[in-house]
Amino acid sequence: MAKTNKNHDTEGQILSAAENIFQKKGMDGARMQEIADEAGINKAMLHYYYRSKQLLFEAVFTNAFSLLAPQLNKILNDDSSIEDKVKNFTHNYISFISKHPYLPNFIIQELNRNPKFFEKIQRNAAFPTLEKFKNQVNQEVEKGILKPINGEQLFINIISLNIFPFVATPLIKGFLKIENKAFKKMMEERKVSVSEFIINSIKK
Amino acid sequence: MAKTNKNHDTEGQILSAAENIFQKKGMDGARMQEIADEAGINKAMLHYYYRSKQLLFEAVFTNAFSLLAPQLNKILNDDSSIEDKVKNFTHNYISFISKHPYLPNFIIQELNRNPKFFEKIQRNAAFPTLEKFKNQVNQEVEKGILKPINGEQLFINIISLNIFPFVATPLIKGFLKIENKAFKKMMEERKVSVSEFIINSIKK
DNA sequence: TTATGGTTTAACTATTTGGTTAACAAAGAT
């Protein structure tokens, strides 16, 4: 029995508006009324479909995380060499985030506010694991392809170089005294320069 | 005329309590009453000394920024080689942040919430500039000490590698499945491994 | 001693905000 009655995907419109507002303002800064206005829908409907601010927020959060996890999973668990993984991830990730610039900061901020959220997400099927990546790094080090390096530290370095500029955008714009256009150009350059920077460092 | 009357540094106690609360919860998440409780001081005093939540927040924010700016200035404007700068900055910065773990996230978060804050801070005397650093990178590239690299991108890489793990601590703990103790150990290792990682990449 | 002026407190206010409710609308089932 399909969800009929009137209802032009009200539930979806609410979620979409909630994504906009929550990702820009966070749980504490967001207002239910503002989300309702953004959706052009009566505020009571937010509670009708999602019960509470907390639950609506969690829907947005797990949704956001589900967008990012596959990106990571791909680099961590396919069969290409570390070098190719670094190249692909750097290129793909920066492309992806350029389209969703609020995403990384949103996730990091809300995870800081309530670290217990991680448990809820971890039950997600697509949750990334590091085992394969670590083993692969060790193997390539043994084979003499890579200089000796700890897989976990390399992982931290890769995500730091790729994610940080999008988390700290206003800070970087301020230090470099650049505006949006120049910033985007620099991020475009980073699709290549970051992987070069990493490969230069680890390849024997 | 010294500030006499009773007043056991009430103003300072308020600021200190406000730092704790604002840095953990942000402007939106913090409550004036909670700051008053943390300081053990009547809430009206917060307004007596700082007028409004906004102004108290700004006092905390500029204070926090003034702690970080000199660290950056040092690396950017002393006369040592790029290699030494990277080594010193990495070591000193990670040591410093380990003692103030909420600081980077606080600044980044609030700068995202209100990018205009940067203007207020920029008038600060100790505000870091990149000119000298960029020139120095160019010179060392010309001399053949460093591989060709853009100074601004190198700067982004350095601060990304150093700051990101402290901004995204819960995320990294989650991915690596580690707790506080192991995390601290990894950050301790990074005092050396990050500068090695960078030097390996850029040195000819 | 007492007048002065900065400091402190408890009680209060106005507004914001998450959440509820009761009445109403509309679509499908009977």
Added chain:
DNA sequence: ATCTTTGTTAACCAAATAGTTAAACCATAA
């Protein structure tokens, strides 16, 4: 047609919260 279920709305409520106020407090100077 009308009954039932689901969706929608405006008005409302209670709690939270930034900010105010008037009275009390207390150290100092005259």
